[in-house]
Amino acid sequence: MGQAVIDEAQAIFCTLTKNYTGKELEDQEFDAVIIDEISMALPPLIFLAAGRAKSHVILVGDFLQLPPIVRSDTEITNAILGTDTFHLAGIAAGMRPSEPCPVLAKLTMQRRMVPAIADVARHLVYRQAGGLDDHEEVRQRKVEEVAPWLDFLPKKPLIIVDTADLYCWSGKQTGSLSRFNMYSATLAVDIASMAAKKIQKPQLEEPQPIGIITPFAAQRRLLSKLIADMELDQWVAAGTVHTFQGNQADLIIFDSVLDEPYYTARLCNPKVTEDVLRDLNVAVTRAKNKFVFIGSSEWLNKHARPGSALGRMWSYLKGPADLLSALDLIGNDFIQRVASSSSEQAAWDIPKGETDYTIQIFDDESFFDHFANDINASAMSIFALAPYFGEYRWPKIQPLFSAALARKIDITIVTPPLAEAKNRSYVENVIRNLRSLGAIVVSASGLHGKDVIIDERIIYTGSMNWSSHRGRAEVIHRIDAPKYAKQCLEFLHAKHIRQAAANEDGTPRVCPYCGFPIQIVNQRRQHFRWDFQAMKVGCTNPKCEGYLRDIDERPPFKEVPVCQVDGRTKYRRVHRGRREIWQCPKHPKECPTEKVIPGDPG
Secondary structure, three states: HHHHHHOOOOOOOOOOHHHHHOOOOOOOOEEEEEOOOOOOOOOHHHHHOOOOEEEEEEEEEOOOOOOOOOOOOHHHHHHHHOHHHHHHHOOOEOOEEEEOOOOOOOOOOOOOOOHHHHHHHHHHHHHHHHOOOOOOOHHHHHHHHHHHHHHHHEEEEEOEEEOHHHHHEEOOOOOOOOOOHHHHHHHHHHHHHHHOOOOOOEEEEEEEOEEEEEEEHHHHHHHHHHHHHHOOOOEEEEEEHHHHOOOOEEEEEOOOOOOOOOOOOOHHHHHHHHHHHHHHHHHOOOOEEEEEEEEOHHHHHOOOOOOOOHHHHHHOOOOEEEEHHHHHOOOOOOOHHHHHHHHHHHOOOOOOOOOOEEEEEHHHHHHHHHHHHHHOOOEEEEEEEEEOOOOOOOOHHHHHHHHHHHHHOOOEEEEEHHHHHHHHHHHHHHOOOOOOOOOOEEEEOOOOOOEEEEEEEEEEEEEOOOOOOOOOOOEEEEEEHHHHHHHHHHOOHHHHHHHHOOOOOEEEEEEEOOOOOEEEOOOOOOOOOOOOOOOEEOOOOOOOOOOOOOOOOOOOOOOOOOOOOOOOOEEEEEEEOOOOEHHHHHHHOOOOOOOOOOOOOO
């Protein structure tokens, strides 16, 4: 039925990705192919789509907006795939169109922005690229009539909300240059909230009327959390400049983020002015009726020099825009709300609604009897972080774990690599004994907790090492709180650690490249700049640096998977775009597919 609709349709709309991955379009040809937003499209995908045209290919886009997004660690890949089709084809050079160019048709009339907002884009890029004209409709638009809910802001379309009086403090995402700023994020969401209160809740299928744009991915994640916490998702969309290209909103709030203690940033670097101008052009031109710029006048006047892209924008905005202090807009309790938001980001606390919980504290003498009783009463699982196995304490703990394993309790123990153990031979024997009894034991670098979580309900945690303690003045807490325990297990990736440690048949997992045992790696910094998952599965062989996988990725298959319908037919490895998948040849729609990963059968 679906294929018949496609075959008989006068026009087909699809993404560039669907064009080359979708079976529905195999062998299809068209009289004309129109490709939109080509500045961001990877050139190879444009070529694939254009190859379906019989007579005409029409490419639509703006070379003054963003180029393709490429995630690669090689310079040549970034240089080629990261260049847009306009510049690859010689249609544009820098910020100007090539002249003469018979295949280029300039569309200079804009119908989105009120003229004052369009003036910013003209100042940044369009004057030198052939101009940008305002349609009569936007010249005559009365914002107070089409968007009366914006009346809480000054009447001018351009507004600067100055954060200098807040004395903001920005930070950097670990392992990257991406910035975040709790103050400006809270301020941006506060302004969005004021606007949202004046609008009826949009329908799910409607675009959000408010957008918050930021240059930094770290700030985007913070903004998204604040928006979700305030249940503003249907009113407000937050994203980086890249995620907003092609979108629009009545109100755009641009959160510049930049403030003390840093004095440099890509936005203020004269060496990349043209690239940043394209970013800023996209941010400004998303706004229909109001553009609110959030930034510190003190920082910007000092560090955003006119020769940089942000400096050019800042020096222009100060003329036509209304500037007001953030404190005049959001009130004196703002600092306390920022502190509250900041403390909520990683709060390990008893969850709201958990009332029947108990917290006890034990020393070396009072700890063991309670711990033994809880292990002996366990009915489901034990997850433990054991930084050290002591020859005095462990012989008393071992019988408890042995009895629990005999009762078929799932026991997972995470311990440092053997190379870090001072009593290596003893620890080797402990691990061998535990595995022979049925426990999952996995080594982990960078994970130094001393926690034991029993039946997803009881937690032992503190300075005392439960598996080796003897004679030191340290304590351990016993917390009986099911919701809190499950929260801790989730934060520690307990489910994924247990799954990652062993193969399907229960044997310890090894590196598919060198055969050494695997370990859990709690990274000090992310391996790739777009990687935000700290916990990985890696190899214990210091000479093997090629194996590092996500903690939630399944272990490699020991054998080729089989059809789930007949239980016999073997899956095949099938190429899908840039990746390879396992697919059932007999029942491709009924049987689930699996991504091929290193270590799978060849």
